[in-house]
Amino acid sequence: MQAYEDGAYEDWNAERAAAIIAAGKDREGPLLPILHGFMAAFGYVPEPAVPMVAEALNLSRAEVHGVVTFYHDFRREPAGRHVVKLCRAESCQAAGCERLADHLEEKLGIGFGETTPDGRVTLEPIYCLGLCALSPAALIDDRVVARLDEKRLDAVLAETLR
């Protein structure tokens, strides 16, 4: 559903944003689908899109801002070119994900919630991918990987983060 490949996202452009709003605004409960539309097109919810949505849906800017900031998925600025999400919920904890978390931080030189200075990788926690019988698991860009240990994680990263 999400693609973080190089060049997969468009630069902000108001016309494109208006088209996304127009396509979604007549649905029942249109705000989340529209925000997901921005994420898919731009990789984040650009600030200038907020007043446009507010106007189209007859909401205040504050209401739209409140929704954008409530949900973990909606970024307010672009992520790195690749996004590594390691599951840190209980099932993966039981299978050693905290060791993998340390390994990733050391390997990438960043903490969770951060992006490498070259903009290549963003590292984030995720709480459950539903792969709990194959813990530990991660989502690397749009690829799910499980039954991870340091070696397998390194191999997958080498393939994915070229």
Added chain:
Amino acid sequence: MSLHLTIPRDAGALAVGADEVAAALQVAAMARGLELTVTRTGSRGLYWLEPLVEVVTEAGRIGYGPVTPDDAEGLIEALAGDGAHRLRVGRPEDLPFLKRQTRLTMARTGIVDPRSFEDYQAHGGLEGLRKAIEIGPAAIVEAVTQSGLRGRGGAGFPTGIKWKTVADAKADRKYIVCNADEGDSGTFADRMLMEGDPFCLIEGMAIAGIATGATKGFVYIRSEYPHAVAAMEAAMTAARRGGMLGRAVLGSAHAFDMEVRVGAGAYVCGEETSLLQSLEGKRGTVRAKPPLPAHKGLFARPTVINNVLSLATVPIVLARGAAFYRDFGMGRSRGTMPIQLAGNIRYGGLAEVAFGVTLGELVDDIGGGTLSGRPVRAVQVGGPLGAYFPRALFDTPFDYESFAARDGLIGHGGIVVFDDTVDMKRQARFAMEFCSIESCGKCTPCRIGAIRGAETIDKIIAGQDVARNIAVVEDLCQTMKFGSLCALGGFTPYPVLSAIRHFPEDFDVTPHRVAAE
């Protein structure tokens, strides 16, 4: 010669290389000049064997697993011959893990092609919906009530009563909302069902629509499940084309159509009123009840909100009758429960069994103990807000009331196994931290209590005033339990208090060195 294989497209199988295995098998077959047909199915839930490749034979399907791309050549060679191979596991149905199960809700998952409406019908699909159309709304509600089906999402509320309330409500529009925001760690049955047997959920929702007079359904799926979203979208399109959804459901006078909506990474949206807020395009904050969603739900209309498994169980209840379903189970927990075995476990996967099996049988016998080979020390049942049980409670029968009697909950049926390396005060801290991250912020006990709880457990971990700080945590838990608006704050005390009660040795961090010296 031609071969017919089934390979799962379930996210769990994909995460351990099912696509690569499928590609390698095609290459290997081509190299041998074999004609190869591959059907992509869901998973049977035998995850330690994934990717599980099955060959379709006259004697049924024969499984091989876990298969890696490197095994492809050898496997094709074996399949072209007598089928002998070191990865051969025989008929999956004959494996002890499956043999002990009673698959009702998940009967077709892993068997059928989730994109084929024809295959669904060839495996008994639509029997429930046809019956529902035949007997009409009142009799449907009566059958669901008589079956004893309770909400499989955790709260265990009787499904028939919920439906009756909506059926009796007068309104210009009504809705069926499926809560597919399965966010609990250790649970994956909703995901498996949506990826492996999506028509079953659509059928259950259509029956709910006919029973209550609702013409529109929404499936709210968490964004962490892109494969489930894709499977549901594809199935809905096929169902519409096949006349199962639309203005005349299977040619009847009932209209019903549905839509998939994707969440945005907020755990609290699994709480039914938060989910409704989110569907309406608002912050996913909890609504105070009453009014109940059955009276004033989505867009203030009467709404049935049920979990994936509850809705997906309805077709078999209608097809086989209420009594058939009710005859499984114990006490007030009727029928079967898809239980998910996860964490540090040898045979991780999905075990659908009648209520009443003990926790120990599930973890030790069916699950085979830990994957690490170390002793099982704690199991968390029911997600991040479920209690941690020690071995001493392994005789607890899996049933809503039995778990409640021991200050636990079965929730969505997820069991996460921990070995003896687990530090229970850290797990207690994680529960508080998780609650603080995911709190919607509407009520004070949850929003502030969780942060204060994590801070106080930090003090315990640091060995600071331990006894007094444990008392503070216990007090906070009482406030959260009785003062929170919803289950997020209200249930966080379960993992915290159970860790303190059952594993006190982990909290005893008073330095002993002084006494020893």
